Amino acid sequence: EAGVVQSPRYKIIEKKQPVAFWCNPISGHNTLYWYRQNLGQGPELLIRYENEEAVDDSQLPKDRFSAERLKGVDSTLKIQPAELGDSAVYLCASSLDSTVRSGNTIYFGEGSWLTVV
Amino acid sequence: KQEVTQIPAALSVPEGENLVLNCSFTDSAIYNLQWFRQDPGKGLTSLLLIQSSQREQTSGRLNASLDKSSGRSTLYIAASQPGDSATYLCAVEGGSYIPTFGRGTSLIVHP
Numbered sequence: 001e002a003g004v005v006q007s008p009r010y011k012i013i014e015k016k017q018p019v020a021f022w023c024n025p026i027s028g029h030n031t032l033y034w035y036r037q038n039l040g041q042g043p044e045l046l047i048r049y050e051n052e053e054a055v056d057d058s059q060l061p062k063d064r065f066s067a068e069r070l071k072g073v074d075s076t077l078k079i080q081p082a083e084l085g086d087s088a089v090y091l092c093a094s095s096l097d098s099t100v101r102s103g104n105t106i107y108f109g110e111g112s113w114l115t116v117v
Numbered sequence: 118k119q120e121v122t123q124i125p126a127a128l129s130v131p132e133g134e135n136l137v138l139n140c141s142f143t144d145s146a147i148y149n150l151q152w153f154r155q156d157p158g159k160g161l162t163s164l165l166l167i168q169s170s171q172r173e174q175t176s177g178r179l180n181a182s183l184d185k186s187s188g189r190s191t192l193y194i195a196a197s198q199p200g201d202s203a204t205y206l207c208a209v210e211g212g213s214y215i216p217t218f219g220r221g222t223s224l225i226v227h228p
Binding site: 004006033040041042044045048055056091093103104105106107108109110111113 | 121148149151153158159160161162163166168206208210213214215216217218219220221
């Protein structure tokens with residue numbers, strides 16, 4: 001079974017340019033998460049989807065970040081315009097159903113490494 | 118707001134030692150606690166998940182315990198090997214459905 005797939009793996013862009021990250025979760029997983037991880041830190045949630053609905057986006061900087069999950073499967077995270085402080089790893093993860101209160105194992109992709117210069 | 122702390126931040130041990138990594142959380146109303154491993158330049162790999170009704174989980178040389186009342190979990194690694202070198206993160210999931218992570222413990226096992 002394929003895991004969570006993310007692309008691109010690495011991206012270097014100049015500040016003020018746009019960038020987009022794509023995620024394909026594990027087949028059948030209803031819940032999709034986007035996390036941001038800075039060097040030496042733990043991942044921090046940006047947005048959580050239940051199927052196609054964004055149910056928690058309180059930590060998403062909405063002035064420059066946007067996300068969508070088409071048909072409740074693949075998801076795209078966009079930054080426009082990028083700032084120097086956006087340099088980080090953007091991790092996508094999925095789980096069967098986060099509303100299941102127990103046993104909700106989360107599976108992560110390899111991450112998309114963004115450097116803004 | 119849930120806060121997760123992991124101690125120590127870094128650990129260097131000789132091969133063969135048994136070691137304990139600690140994770141503490143401020144809100145004991147959790148449903149799951151999950152331990153992950155992260156290798157340099159990679160994503161997170163799930164190691165063990167403990168449900169709130171469980172006290173511990175074991176997988177090979179790994180054993181994770183959970184004490185909800187005191188807000189603590191430990192990850193025990195037996196007979197450490199150089200291949201265990203990685204960053205270990207714990208994440209707790211409570212009523213908000215948001216898995217909250219600690220900053221991790223960076224482990225180096227030297228031959």
